[in-house]
Amino acid sequence: xxxxxxxxxxxxxxxxxxxxxxxxxxxxxxxxxxxxxxxxxxxxxxxxxxxxxxxxxxxxxxxxxxxxxxxxxxxxxxxxxxxxxxxxxxxxxxxxxxxxxxxxxxxxxxxxxxxxxxxxxxxxxxxxxxxxxxxxxxxxxxxxxxxxxxxxxxxxxxxxxxxxxxxxxxxxxxxxxxxxxxxxxxxxxxxxxxxxxxxxxxxxxxxxxxxxxxxxxxxxxxxxxxxxxxxxxxxxxxxxxxxxxxxxxxxxxxxxxxxxxxxxxxxxxxxxxxxxxxxxxxxxxxxxxxxxxxxxxxxxxxxxxxxxxxxxxxxxxxxxxxxxxxxxxxxxxxxxxxxxxxxxxxxxxxxxxxxxxxxxxxxx
Numbered sequence: 001x002x003x004x005x006x007x008x009x010x011x012x013x014x015x016x017x018x019x020x021x022x023x024x025x026x027x028x029x030x031x032x033x034x035x036x037x038x039x040x041x042x043x044x045x046x047x048x049x050x051x052x053x054x055x056x057x058x059x060x061x062x063x064x065x066x067x068x069x070x071x072x073x074x075x076x077x078x079x080x081x082x083x084x085x086x087x088x089x090x091x092x093x094x095x096x097x098x099x100x101x102x103x104x105x106x107x108x109x110x111x112x113x114x115x116x117x118x119x120x121x122x123x124x125x126x127x128x129x130x131x132x133x134x135x136x137x138x139x140x141x142x143x144x145x146x147x148x149x150x151x152x153x154x155x156x157x158x159x160x161x162x163x164x165x166x167x168x169x170x171x172x173x174x175x176x177x178x179x180x181x182x183x184x185x186x187x188x189x190x191x192x193x194x195x196x197x198x199x200x201x202x203x204x205x206x207x208x209x210x211x212x213x214x215x216x217x218x219x220x221x222x223x224x225x226x227x228x229x230x231x232x233x234x235x236x237x238x239x240x241x242x243x244x245x246x247x248x249x250x251x252x253x254x255x256x257x258x259x260x261x262x263x264x265x266x267x268x269x270x271x272x273x274x275x276x277x278x279x280x281x282x283x284x285x286x287x288x289x290x291x292x293x294x295x296x297x298x299x300x301x302x303x304x305x306x307x308x309x310x311x312x313x314x315x316x317x318x319x320x321x322x323x324x325x326x327x328x329x330x331x332x333x334x335x336x337x338x339x340x341x342x343x344x345x346x347x348x349x350x351x352x353x354x355x356x357x358x359x360x361x362x363x364x
Contacts, residue, residue, distance in 0.1 A: 004050035009038030035061030188307035216271035223253025325356035
């Protein structure tokens with residue numbers, strides 16, 4: 001099997017040599033000394049590129065000018081681009097991420113770190129490409145067999161569930177979460193939704209809607225696929241700039257749902273979208289990304305929000321120890337971990353022991 005290619009666009013020959021040496025065993029290497037040469041090599045070898053390492057400061061055409069050209073040609077999203085810089089400017093990094101850069105390599109290079117970071121992004125893009133190809137194939141099949149839509153519905157739901165599981169597992173793998181995290185979010189959400197249905201019929205929940213809501217809950221952190229590893233896996237407190245990037249997982253997830261998840265069931269689609277985008281909204285309007293207030297927030301997102309917070313509290317994370325179940329429940333009920341609907345808190349309070357049992361049953 002032919003090797004894939006890494007394109008290094010860097011004006012300093014010694015830096016190109018150092019980077020090339022890191023990847024020579026696994027990839028063919030192309031080198032360009034400036035942005036103009038880099039664009040030419042990019043277009044000539046596009047189909048075989050695994051990644052592009054792009055310096056910012058270069059003669060003839062700098063890194064941001066290269067990104068502008070590739071962006072206009074809609075090529076950036078097709079190949080992971082990693083920026084090379086000796087700067088530590090937040091503004092530089094912000095500009096790169098806005099173009100779609102996946103990560104930054106800072107000079108001087110640490111070869112093992114650079115190799116692993118680039119490999120992670122190459123693997124992620126390959127997985128993303130396979131998922132997108134799968135969804136496009138599903139869409140084409142449904143459009144060509146519209147007359148069989150009803151017969152296909154059950155099959156499509158199963159395929160969507162498998163895709164949801166696959167994408168959720170990608171997020172968990174990158175986020176270093178327990179493999180049981182998505183299962184816990186599902187069972188917590190189902191338990192809470194059932195109690196809401198019993199107590200508050202005004203929300204219009206039914207057994208069928210609860211099943212859809214439960215499946216859609218797995219999509220809540222889909223957008224973390226787009227968050228760089230250095231932010232997603234940071235063990236300490238995020239800076240304000242990093243937190244803004246982390247917050248974007250809500251809108252990125254919703255964009256992914258809107259752009260490539262084609263679901264015949266409109267209610268199911270709406271649950272997925274609502275959960276991805278709004279599970280960090282707060283009942284008092286101080287959440288993100290849209291600052292929704294009260295029941296402007298969909299019931300699905302409200303339920304998943306409580307489930308997600310509870311799981312975060314009772315689970316050990318890189319930045320904290322796990323709280324015991326009783327303490328976690330009291331923190332939610334007393335408003336120490338966000339602002340939730342009084343109705344949902346009433347439902348949660350009634351089944352907090354069930355949450356504790358589910359947390360033990362599906363512990364990681």
